[in-house]
Amino acid sequence: MSRVAVLGARGRMGVASVRAIVGSSDMSVVAEIDVDDDLQDVVDKKADIVLVFSPPDVAREHVQWCIEQGIHVVVGTSGFDEDAVEQIRAALVKASNVNVFIVPNFSVGAVLMTRFAAQAAPHFESVEIIEMHHPGKVDAPSGTALHTAELIARARSEAGCAPSPDATRLDPHGVRGGRIEGVGVHSVRVRGFMSSQEVLFGIDGEILTLRYDSVTRESLMPGVLTALRAVTGLPGVTVGLDAVLGLD
Numbered sequence: 044m045s046r047v048a049v050l051g052a053r054g055r056m057g058v059a060s061v062r063a064i065v066g067s068s069d070m071s072v073v074a075e076i077d078v079d080d081d082l083q084d085v086v087d088k089k090a091d092i093v094l095v096f097s098p099p100d101v102a103r104e105h106v107q108w109c110i111e112q113g114i115h116v117v118v119g120t121s122g123f124d125e126d127a128v129e130q131i132r133a134a135l136v137k138a139s140n141v142n143v144f145i146v147p148n149f150s151v152g153a154v155l156m157t158r159f160a161a162q163a164a165p166h167f168e169s170v171e172i173i174e175m176h177h178p179g180k181v182d183a184p185s186g187t188a189l190h191t192a193e194l195i196a197r198a199r200s201e202a203g204c205a206p207s208p209d210a211t212r213l214d215p216h217g218v219r220g221g222r223i224e225g226v227g228v229h230s231v232r233v234r235g236f237m238s239s240q241e242v243l244f245g246i247d248g249e250i251l252t253l254r255y256d257s258v259t260r261e262s263l264m265p266g267v268l269t270a271l272r273a274v275t276g277l278p279g280v281t282v283g284l285d286a287v288l289g290l291d
């Protein structure tokens with residue numbers, strides 16, 4: 044029976060995850076930590092794994108703390124970019140018995156879309172990402188868009204692609220959105236969305252649109268449980284649920 048501590052336990056994902064873990068037959072929740080709770084409870088309750096859903100501005104410190112305590116971590120919080128992964132890798136040099144599994148999105152649809160986007164990336168002249176989330180989300184871009192943009196940029200760089208063409212010179216209202224490693228990213232916050240993303244690819248006369256929608260947090264729970272079951276067997280740092288979905 045794995046002993047799981049949940050950080051951000053009273054938040055949207057924390058509540059859904061505690062319910063899913065409690066409902067499983069092979070894991071238990073031994074600590075539920077939210078703002079103002081004492082992290083030491085995680086150690087006192089002898090957690091084997093910490094599931095991190097605390098906000099992005101504190102989650103990096105939380106991961107660092109877990110590594111120092113020698114506890115495996117599944118990171119659900121968004122915003123762990125390549126710099127953050129490097130920092131974790133460096134911290135693990137002194138804690139080689141700890142595994143950290145960073146999962147930008149627990150939805151199988153999102154994982155597949157991200158992979159398809161990386162596959163398509165070198166074949167089109169233009170690419171931009173639109174991510175759509177609920178207005179309670181504190182960070183932009185979404186971790187999923189960040190991860191997708193990084194994979195697209197890597198695939199295009201390896202294939203020697205030119206930057207997406209863009210003649211914009213005048214944009215006094217900043218409506219062209221942001222750029223991550225040269226990939227245009229647009230963040231939409233509209234009530235009714237939970238988590239959606241489109242990746243638009245174009246060449247002359249042809250457009251490919253990839254889209255996924257997660258409409259409930261419960262849809263992410265099989266991915267959360269899969270990640271918790273897998274982390275003890277994934278040495279070092281692993282990024283992306285695809286690592287354990289049996290995809291090639």
Ligand SMILES: NC(=O)C1=CN([C@@H]2O[C@H](COP(=O)(O)OP(=O)(O)OC[C@H]3O[C@@H](n4cnc5c(N)ncnc54)[C@H](OP(=O)(O)O)[C@@H]3O)[C@@H](O)[C@H]2O)C=CC1
Nearest residue numbers: 051053054055056077078096097119120121146147148149
């Ligand atoms: N990987 C994935 O598939 C998914 C990832 N996410 C990501 O997970 C993160 C959390 O999302 P969500 O659950 O919607 O956010 P919420 O704001 O609903 O939950 C975060 C919780 O953490 C609490 N908190 C604040 N500070 C601390 C602290 N120092 N220690 C412990 N808990 C703290 C918050 O309390 P308070 O509100 O009082 O500040 C809140 O209860 C985000 O980064 C989001 O992008 C979300 C969905 C899916």
Ligand SMILES: O=C(O)C1=N[C@H](C(=O)O)C[C@H](O)C1
Nearest residue numbers: 121147148180185186187238
């Ligand atoms: O805040 C959310 O809700 C979500 N956050 C994650 C992200 O930033 O990508 C995952 C999912 O999109 C839901």
